[in-house]
Amino acid sequence: MSRSLPRSAAGRIALYVAALVIAVYSAFPIYWMVVSSTRAPQALLHSTSLVPGPLTWEYYSNLLELTDYPSQFMNSLFVAVVTVVVTMVFSVMIAYAVTRHRIRGKGLIVGAMLYAYMFPPLLIAIPLFSIFAKIGLGDTLTSVIVSHLTLTLPLGVWFLWGFFKSMPFELEEAAMVDGCTRLGAFLRVVLPLSLPGLITVAIFSFLLSWTDYTYALIMIGSDANKTVPVGLASMVGSFDLRWGEIMAGSTLIALPLFGAFALLSQYFIQGLGAGAVKG
Amino acid sequence: MSSKATIYSFLFLGLAVTALLIVAPVVYAVSLSFYQMDSFVGAPRWVGLDNYARMLSQWIFWRALINGFIYAFGTIIFQVVLGIGFALVLNQVFPGRNIVRGLSILPYLLPTVVVVLTFKWMVDGSIGVLTQVIAALGLPPVQWFESPGAAMASVILVSVWMWTPFVTTTFLAALQTVPSSLYEAAKVDGTNAVQRFFHITLPMLKPILTVIVLLRAVWMFNKFDVIWLLTQGGPVGATEHLAILSYKQAFGQFDIGGGAAVATISFAILSVAVFIYFRLFPLDTE
Numbered sequence: 001m002s003r004s005l006p007r008s009a010a011g012r013i014a015l016y017v018a019a020l021v022i023a024v025y026s027a028f029p030i031y032w033m034v035v036s037s038t039r040a041p042q043a044l045l046h047s048t049s050l051v052p053g054p055l056t057w058e059y060y061s062n063l064l065e066l067t068d069y070p071s072q073f074m075n076s077l078f079v080a081v082v083t084v085v086v087t088m089v090f091s092v093m094i095a096y097a098v099t100r101h102r103i104r105g106k107g108l109i110v111g112a113m114l115y116a117y118m119f120p121p122l123l124i125a126i127p128l129f130s131i132f133a134k135i136g137l138g139d140t141l142t143s144v145i146v147s148h149l150t151l152t153l154p155l156g157v158w159f160l161w162g163f164f165k166s167m168p169f170e171l172e173e174a175a176m177v178d179g180c181t182r183l184g185a186f187l188r189v190v191l192p193l194s195l196p197g198l199i200t201v202a203i204f205s206f207l208l209s210w211t212d213y214t215y216a217l218i219m220i221g222s223d224a225n226k227t228v229p230v231g232l233a234s235m236v237g238s239f240d241l242r243w244g245e246i247m248a249g250s251t252l253i254a255l256p257l258f259g260a261f262a263l264l265s266q267y268f269i270q271g272l273g274a275g276a277v278k279g
Numbered sequence: 280m281s282s283k284a285t286i287y288s289f290l291f292l293g294l295a296v297t298a299l300l301i302v303a304p305v306v307y308a309v310s311l312s313f314y315q316m317d318s319f320v321g322a323p324r325w326v327g328l329d330n331y332a333r334m335l336s337q338w339i340f341w342r343a344l345i346n347g348f349i350y351a352f353g354t355i356i357f358q359v360v361l362g363i364g365f366a367l368v369l370n371q372v373f374p375g376r377n378i379v380r381g382l383s384i385l386p387y388l389l390p391t392v393v394v395v396l397t398f399k400w401m402v403d404g405s406i407g408v409l410t411q412v413i414a415a416l417g418l419p420p421v422q423w424f425e426s427p428g429a430a431m432a433s434v435i436l437v438s439v440w441m442w443t444p445f446v447t448t449t450f451l452a453a454l455q456t457v458p459s460s461l462y463e464a465a466k467v468d469g470t471n472a473v474q475r476f477f478h479i480t481l482p483m484l485k486p487i488l489t490v491i492v493l494l495r496a497v498w499m500f501n502k503f504d505v506i507w508l509l510t511q512g513g514p515v516g517a518t519e520h521l522a523i524l525s526y527k528q529a530f531g532q533f534d535i536g537g538g539a540a541v542a543t544i545s546f547a548i549l550s551v552a553v554f555i556y557f558r559l560f561p562l563d564t565e
Binding site for chain 1: 282283286287289290293294296297301303304305307308319320365369371373375376378379382383384385386388389390391392393396398400401403406408412444448452497498503504508521522525526529530535538539541543545546549553557
C-alpha cells in the first residue's frame with residue numbers, strides 16, 4: 001500500500017525533511033568512517049570538514065603491510081565460507097525431512113531450532129571453550145566455526161522449513177512418477193527450485209559469521225588465529241590510538257557486506273520478512 | 280535408496296549434528312554450573328547448588344539482572360518507536376525513496392565492532408566529529424562513558440542505531456499487507472492520518488508487532504558484544520548485565536562454575552519468555 005503524495009506543500013516539505021533525517025542518521029557514521037580512513041594524518045586530527053580529503057592511502061598500506069590484518073582477513077573469510085557451506089548442507093537436510101514426512105513431534109524439532117537461536121551466547125561459549133581446550137583444539141579456527149554453526153544451523157532450518165512448506169509436494173511426486181528416486185527428485189527438482197531460499201540462508205549465515213565478535217573473542221587467544229573483528233578491536237587497546245588505520249580496517253570489513261547487499265538486497269529483505277533474522 | 284530411507288537418513292544425520300552442536304553444549308553448561316572448576320582443563324568438583332547460592336547472594340548479580348532489564352527495555356522502546364516512525368515515512372512516495380530505504384538498512388549489516396569503533400572515533404574527546412558539533416552548538420561537552428547513567432545511555436544509543444533497521448524493514452513489509460480500501464473508507468469518513476494510524480494500522484499490525492517486540496527483547500537481553508566493546512560493563516559495573524557478569528566470572532576470574540550458573544539463570548529467564556511466546560503464537564506445523 002503506497003499512499004499518494006501529500007497534497008499540501010507543507011506536508012511534502014515535512015516528508016522530505018523526515019526522509020533526509022533518516023538518510024543522514026543511518027548513513028553519516030558510515031560516510032564518516034570512509035572519509036576518515038582516507039584523510040591525511042595532519043588533517044585527520046584537526047579537520048572535521050565534511051568534504052573528503054586531503055586524500056591518502058597510507059592507513060590502508062600500513063594496515064596491509066605492517067599488521068596481521070591481511071591474515072586475519074583470510075581467517076574471517078575461511079571461517080565464514082566453511083560456516084556457510086556446512087550450514088547449507090545440514091539445514092537443507094533437516095528442513096526437507098521435517099516438511100516432507102509425517103514425523104511425530106516435528107513441531108518440537110522446529111520449535112527447538114527457534115529456541116536454540118535465542119540461547120544466551122555464554123551458555124554455548126563456556127562449554128564449547130571447555131570442550132575444545134580439553135581435546136586440544138583450543139585457539140583454533142575450527143572452534144570458531146563450530147561456535148558459529150550453533151547460530152547459523154537453527155537459523156537455516158527455521159528459514160528453510162518455512163520455505164519448503166510453501167513448495168508444492170506435487171512437483172517431486174511428478175518427478176518420482178517419472179522414475180526419479182526420492183534422492184533424485186530432491187537433487188534435480190527440489191534443490192534448484194529452492195535456490196532463492198538457499199541464497200537467503202547463505203547470506204544470513206555469512207553475515208552472522210563475518211560480523212561475530214563474541215565467539216571469536218572467547219575461542220581465540222593468539223593474534224595469528226584472530227578473525228578481523230577481534231583483531232581490529234585489540235588494536236584499540238594498544239598504546240597509541242591510530243584512528244586512521246582503525247577506520248581503514250573498519251571500512252575493509254564493511255565493504256564486502258555492502259557489496260553483497262547491493263547485489264542481493266532483494267533476498268535479504270524478503271528473508272527478513274520471512275523469518276530469517278540476525279540477532 | 281528407498282524414499283523413506285532417504286528421508287530418515289537426512290533426518291538422522293541432521294539431528295545428530297544438531298544434538299552434537301547445540302544440545303550437548305547446553306547440557307554440559309548446565310552440568311558445569313553444579314561443579315567447582317578453577318581452570319578449563321582442571322578436574323571438576325561436585326558442589327551441588329553452591330554456585331547458585333554464591334552468585335545469588337552477591338549484590339552484583341542483582342545489579343546485573345536489573346541492568347539487563349534496563350538495557351533491554353530501553354533499547355526496545357526506542358527501536359520500536361523509531362522503527363515504526365521510519366517505516367511510516369519510507370512507506371510514502373517521494374523521489375529517491377529506494378535509496379533512502381537502502382541506506383536505512385545499512386546499520387544492521389555492520390559488524391558490532393565497526394559500529395563501536397566508529398562511534399568511539401566520532402565522540403573522541405578532542406577531535407571527534409560529534410564532540411566538535413556539540414562544541415560548535417555551544418553545549419557543554421558530553422561525558423559519554425564517565426558517569427553510570429551516561430554510560431548506560433550511550434550503550435543504549437549505539438544499540439538502537441544498530442538494530443532499529445530490523446524493526447523498520449519488518450514493519451515496512453507488514454504495512455504492505457494492510458488493504459488500502461480500509462484507508463479509503465476511513466478517509467471518506469473524515470478521519471485524519473493520526474486517527475487512521477491508531478485505528479487501522481496499529482490494530483492490523485498488532486500480531487507482527489508483538490512478534491517483533493518479543494524477538495528483539497530476547498536478543499537485546501542476550502547482547503554481549505556491543506556492551507563489552509563500549510564499556511566492558513563499567514564504569515563500576517553500571518552497564519554490567521548477566522552476559523558480561525557470566526563472561527567475567529568464567530574467563531576473567533576462572534570461576535567456571537559461577538559463570539555457567541549465571542548463564543544457566545539467563546537461560547531459565549529466557550525460557551520463561553519463550554514459553555509465553557509460544558503460548559501466544561503457537562507454531563503452525565501443517
